[in-house]
Amino acid sequence: MTPFLRAARPLRRAATARCKSPLNTAAHAPPADNTPPTFSPKPPSQQHDNKQHQPSPSPPNTFTTTPPAPSPSTIPPGFTATIASLPTFTLPSTPIDRNCPSHLALGRALAACVDDRSYAGYIASGEEVTAGVADYSEVFTVTKEFERGNGKVKAGWPCHGPCPWPEGGMGRRGEGLLRLAEMGLGGVANMVGMDRFPPRNMTNGKGKEGRGIGSHTDYGLLVISAQDDVGGLFIRRPSQDEQFANWKESAAGLREDDEGWVYVPPVEGVFTVILGDMMQYLTRNYLSATPHKVGLNTRERFVIAYFHEPSFQAVLKPLTEGCGGQPVQPQQGDETIADEPAGNHYGTHFTNMFMRAYPDRITTRRLVAEDRYRLLATPELRSIGAVPVS
Numbered sequence: 001m002t003p004f005l006r007a008a009r010p011l012r013r014a015a016t017a018r019c020k021s022p023l024n025t026a027a028h029a030p031p032a033d034n035t036p037p038t039f040s041p042k043p044p045s046q047q048h049d050n051k052q053h054q055p056s057p058s059p060p061n062t063f064t065t066t067p068p069a070p071s072p073s074t075i076p077p078g079f080t081a082t083i084a085s086l087p088t089f090t091l092p093s094t095p096i097d098r099n100c101p102s103h104l105a106l107g108r109a110l111a112a113c114v115d116d117r118s119y120a121g122y123i124a125s126g127e128e129v130t131a132g133v134a135d136y137s138e139v140f141t142v143t144k145e146f147e148r149g150n151g152k153v154k155a156g157w158p159c160h161g162p163c164p165w166p167e168g169g170m171g172r173r174g175e176g177l178l179r180l181a182e183m184g185l186g187g188v189a190n191m192v193g194m195d196r197f198p199p200r201n202m203t204n205g206k207g208k209e210g211r212g213i214g215s216h217t218d219y220g221l222l223v224i225s226a227q228d229d230v231g232g233l234f235i236r237r238p239s240q241d242e243q244f245a246n247w248k249e250s251a252a253g254l255r256e257d258d259e260g261w262v263y264v265p266p267v268e269g270v271f272t273v274i275l276g277d278m279m280q281y282l283t284r285n286y287l288s289a290t291p292h293k294v295g296l297n298t299r300e301r302f303v304i305a306y307f308h309e310p311s312f313q314a315v316l317k318p319l320t321e322g323c324g325g326q327p328v329q330p331q332q333g334d335e336t337i338a339d340e341p342a343g344n345h346y347g348t349h350f351t352n353m354f355m356r357a358y359p360d361r362i363t364t365r366r367l368v369a370e371d372r373y374r375l376l377a378t379p380e381l382r383s384i385g386a387v388p389v390s
């Protein structure tokens, strides 16, 4: 992990007129000292919707948190789900600065933050598509900056390019935080995203039918996110009969409206950790990617997330040995992984995911128009450390 946290879809972030800055949320990030995280088993969950709060007859697999039990009242209207009681780590608290700059000015500045080489920068509400439906999330994505003169950019590598920054309006602190995030990112694949979700009665997703974010898995190894106190995240334990492999066939939209979703209530000072596609691939389905979705609530909501990912150039091979040299036990669906002798090129998965999520963005159009996708098959893009001469 980097000194700063968050990056799963690239860094996303909000432009908003209210004084509730997702940038301030990042104050959760680095621990103030070396106090080890604590971890404890957890009490039974309860089944809730936003009107009735009834104990579940058979609590799902549970663990216990150190922090106080969260209130179920934050669950977005219209959803029925078990309230999760997930394993949590307690980090030392750091002060959260509630002063905020003018978010309207920030929004204007962000709208200019688009680059046609990288997928970094501002993503408007309604621009992202999951399983064919517009997401209402508004995102600012931070990826590692590659200047136009960089050899990879000049050679036309997909997803490599400048990380555009908002000019003015954000304030020194916010901009400094973004810069810090960018400095901590090891490569184009690691990302920080800041998301804003509008309240459900004020959606602004270009008038399309939409939702917070549809059911999906994240692409990389793991995602660490901090949410504010509003609430909107749901996760789902894959069922026994499921064999999704998002790097082969889209897992977006899967079981979106089924039973079995678990609501992750906000708990102050606690990060959420979600496993991604490559963790599933590496561990041969032992640690499956976590399907999740986001509902819009009665208030706008902010999330900041760090996406920890393999190198863009990495070709992953599933593990054959576990801890202490134990052979990895085949898991259900393992055959879908074992039949890929060439391994899994992360840059290709990453590019596929962005092209799918942002079909109309200028970055996707340019990539296609210049036929740069074919570069993903070349040895230069599949070998860590190989950098074209600039």
Ligand SMILES: O=C(O)CCC(=O)C(=O)O
Pocket (backbone or CB within 6 Å): 008, 009, 193, 195, 213, 218, 225, 227, 232, 233, 292, 293, 294, 303, 305
């Ligand atoms: O809103 C959240 O808590 C999660 C957002 C999310 O799933 C994503 O950015 O990929």
Ligand SMILES: [Fe+2]
Pocket (backbone or CB within 6 Å): 008, 216, 217, 218, 292
């Ligand atoms: Fe996600």
